[in-house]
Amino acid sequence: MMRLISTAAENAEFAKTGGGVLTIAALGLLVVFAVLVLLMGVIKLMGVIFKEKKKPAAPEGPAAPATPAAPAKEAPGSCGEVALFDVPDKTAAMLMAITADKLGEPLNTLRFISIREVK
Numbered sequence: 001m002m003r004l005i006s007t008a009a010e011n012a013e014f015a016k017t018g019g020g021v022l023t024i025a026a027l028g029l030l031v032v033f034a035v036l037v038l039l040m041g042v043i044k045l046m047g048v049i050f051k052e053k054k055k056p057a058a059p060e061g062p063a064a065p066a067t068p069a070a071p072a073k074e075a076p077g078s079c080g081e082v083a084l085f086d087v088p089d090k091t092a093a094m095l096m097a098i099t100a101d102k103l104g105e106p107l108n109t110l111r112f113i114s115i116r117e118v119k
Contacts, residue, residue: 083114 084092092115100107 082112085114085116087115087117 082092082096087095095115096107096110096112099112100110103110
């Protein structure tokens with residue numbers, strides 16, 4: 001009959017062998033990856049539970065008229081001077097306009113410090 005319970009001395013001797021070291025390392029890696037997979041599952045589950053569902057706002061009353069959204073207020077004034085280095089004014093103006101358009105911000109809310117041509 002095979003013994004299922006081993007002594008501490010037998011465990012220490014097994015750990016010293018090449019197969020024992022590899023077994024212990026493999027079990028350690030297995031535990032680490034199992035915990036990582038479990039953590040990933042918990043995070044995904046929390047994302048599903050706390051996910052906000054956007055619902056369209058219901059109009060008040062039986063026949064509420066749709067009101068158009070008010071245009072966004074633009075900031076008054078300019079945001080300072082721009083130092084231009086080897087760049088024509090027309091090119092600098094086009095670069096600033098393109099940047100403002102890509103950012104979706106009004107040009108007068110952005111601050112350009114300098115524009116320099118990369119050679």
